[in-house]
Amino acid sequence: MGNVIGIGASPKRKEDQRFLTGRGNYVSDIKRPGMTAGVFVRSPHGHAILRGIDKSAALASSGVIAVLTGDDVADDGLGSLPCGWGITDAKGVPMKEPPFPMLAQDKVRFVGDMVAFVIAETPEQANAAAELLKIDYEVLPSVVGVLEAVRPGAPQLFDDVPNNICCDWELGDKAAVEAAFRKAAHVAKLSLVNNRLIGNPMEPRAAIAEYEPGTDRFTLWTTSQFPHVVRFLMGALVLNIPQHKLRVVAPDVGGGFGVKQFHYGEEAVITWAAKRVMRPIKWVASRSEGYVSDRHGRDHVTEAELALDETGKFLAFRVNTLANMGGYLSTFGPNIPTNLYGPLLGGVYTTPAIYCNVKVVFTNTVPVDAYRGAGRPEATFVLERIVDVAASEMGIDRVEIRRRNMIPKEAYPYQTPVLVQYDSGDPMGCLDGALVAADVKNFGIRKSESARKGKFRGLGYSTYVEACGLAPSRFAGRLGARGGLYESATVRVHPTGQVTVMIGTHNHGQGHETTFAQIVSDKLGVSFENVDIVFGDTDRVQFGMGTYGSRSLVVGGAALSKATDKVIAKGKKIASHLLEAAEADIQFEAGKFSVAGTDRAKTFEEIAGAAYVPHNYPLEVLEPGLEEQAYYDPVNFTYPGGCHIAEVEVDPETGTVTLVNYTAVDDVGTVINPMIVEGQLHGGIVQGVGQALFENAVYDEGSGQLLSGSLMDYCMPRADHLPMMKVATHSTLCTHTPMGVKGCGEVGTIGSPAAVINAVVDALSHLGVTHVDMPATPNRIWRLLQNASLPVAAE
Amino acid sequence: MKPFAYHQPAQIPEAAKLLTSIEDSKLVAGGMTLIPTLKQRLASPVALVDLSKLGGLKGITDDGATITIGAMTPHAVVAASKLVQTKIPGLAALASMIGDPAVRSRGTIGGSVANNDPAADYPAGVLGLGATIVTSTREIAADKFFLGLFETALEPGEIITAIRFPVPLRAGYAKFKAPASRYALVGVFVAKFVDGVRVAVTGVGPGVFRVPPMEAALSENFDPSAIAAIKIDTDGLTSDIHAEADYRAHLVTVMAKRAVDAALS
């Protein structure tokens, strides 16, 4: 039976052995015979007409093999980069969906837009030749902010997209909301900006493409979170390569956070080019290149209003948002600020009427798409901020107003007015747990200590829920998804009893090789070491939608659980034959098939052996072999959530905000590996803290230049920015996933920004400060304090 | 990075000769500033002249009233030096606040001073202490050395060999780190000598500069309160996505007070 490590244990991560000893296999580690180097030439302008490209000097440069441009793409009749979601406006009119050519044609629409691809023997030669391209741009004014982009007279990105509005989307019962506002005792209002973010995975994007004339097959190695989806989108919709002639491999990938869950033009260009030059080509992005080409996240401008009765009960919530899409529609782009945003505006509260309008807007910036949390952090931020505003305006304690409006545990399943139905949850339990863990009752003492040092201390709450485990295909289809969102797993039991799992999710830091092995070890009673998880290769794995939206365990793990159940079911049939007992009498427990009530049993290994050496085997009714596959399409989203409490200290002299304490009590359903869950929460919280206090992608209006174009100007959170965090789970079980799991990949990022900003506002509330936009930088805080004309703190 | 020739001379005259005879050649010390600019193809010298094998450029010596730090001495060595910590603790503290451990292990005082980045830390220490820049051909007073944005009094082919610091009665450095880069958004070095106080500011404008009103006030009364009301003019100060000019000006006063505090502690 060996070393079973099951559900609830915290073994060290299997994959870390190779990562920590430098034996990972990343795209840029791969070398192919005869490999060449590719370099993308990108627009230095935010907005310009592309009048012509003179390739002659570049082509004559040493080592150059080819220079490809948008004209070559057009000549070969290739498709546009597809958008995976088609949303519609209130009248059912489809969104505007202008083409997104893989190399720019006629016009460039953001700094970083791809204009040409230079292929040479070495990267140095390709770079040198790239500098020799003569590109004739007629520069146009850029528009980068959403407010500016929808103003009359703003620069227009596309001739047929008036006012740069891609879609004017809405959700909810507008009339019911208006009626509720008319009878409200109090209306809280809030205008806010949700800052633009750059994902910054540790490993920059990279790709290698190769064409094999002997088999007429293409292979693309790419830094992707979803290789099968890349194969589908690129093969079927862009390059017209039949699926069986295209292999996409995403080997070890160094972090994604969403940045790598899109089909990028680079992938299509390099695959197409590999056949044109009949040599493998490698491209590895520099960090700076990533800044102007990795899809960005967030970037909303929002007006929100909350109607309350005299007791502080929420009557209705109205939200109007302008969401930045950047220069083109990326793979999930229009889905993020709409379907992943509006349905979350109910939060953990019983608000009966909600209306949300989102104008999805094109600007001369990098396309915006999903970034860890995707839509849900934005919704949580608006809601959790305005709850605090309402509490303070009505003189109700912030915890008390939350309690008065929270969905009680007994009310689940709970149907919200914005499509989603929460299956399970206990927000009050999370809140109570967090209040104790954060030692809120002694906050006053800590605040006085800070005051003695001339510092302002504040406490902030965020009680939130999110929707993850993307997604029920039928539901997603109604909302505009153009694909399914199930997951698949194959469990291959070898003749000697070891197990290889082929799964369609992708591990790029989450610890799947460990978590999934624990599930198999637990269910089959095989040794943890005897389970390997295979992912990321369309030639090895049957199919899959990949990893994003906290779906891997929830959807992929469910498929794995089902496939494992099928293995057990087949094992029982084999055992019933070998043990000469009725199938119904066979029990499977702790790696043994036994006849109930007897000591007659066969081990899992014996059954595997019999399946592959079927001498004594019911061949008439049962196929040999022991390998099962399952697809799982969820029946609902899962709804993890919880309560986060942030405690900050503000230095009024410099405006610096220091996060001094952080507590999270989250409901993530069943916990498979507590250590990994804690790690996911830590990482998620840090990214949320990054958004709240440090990170900001800033563009220059007019020129469209990215001002925060490197780590010198884009501030990532670092270890010394953070306190030791207190992280705990308070779980209710999901009622519809096989193991009761809810997912934990994004909760940290979703809950934390509001907690941190609520704490900052609390610290400054005695000065009349009611809101602080993110990131709460020292300069911004100092400016607020100036405007609050603070009697300057202790000199 | 574009291809370049690489030289590793053993003598200063040989290095100076290579520099003047090869057009478009550049010295490389720790490479922490130069190599990234080469990688980004922002500079493309035809030859690099590496200072690392030159004798006599590394190390710290005690000359009684002064201490001399060789140009090739890395920041980490200055930060950890018992001598510097004892005689000019503010300078050791400054070196310890530069970049991260990797940068402090490679980056050198000579490279930092020669580069004169407007947000670098050493220029504040060098100007604040009224140090002398010793080069392959002459000695230059700090007050005459820093000429503006990345500009110094160095002539083509001139190599910094050492920096000589007078030992003050007290000195302190306070740095407000730029959030992303952790260079100085505002850095203030304060040094008290028998004949008066020097205050040098980095990070806020095109180059390091002194603040005479603060120097006068602190010479009268070496206490943070003496300068609490002295604000510097925002004219010519940098305004960028991290800090507007008036915020930088405000921070100069705050950091100057903290530098005095540090000097007193």
Ligand SMILES: Cc1cc2nc3c(=O)[nH]c(=O)nc-3n(C[C@H](O)[C@H](O)[C@H](O)COP(=O)(O)OP(=O)(O)OC[C@H]3O[C@@H](n4cnc5c(N)ncnc54)[C@H](O)[C@@H]3O)c2cc1C
């Ligand atoms: C991530 C990072 C963070 C950093 N953070 C900080 C910070 O917080 N504060 C700060 O002050 N600095 C910071 N730096 C810069 C660092 O201190 C560098 O070490 C320093 O600016 C240059 O020193 P170097 O020895 O690396 O010089 P190099 O990069 O080798 O050379 C820099 C320039 O000086 C010239 N030069 C070098 N030595 C001499 C000499 N002896 N005589 C004449 N010319 C010479 C070179 O030709 C070149 O033009 C940071 C750098 C990095 C990469």
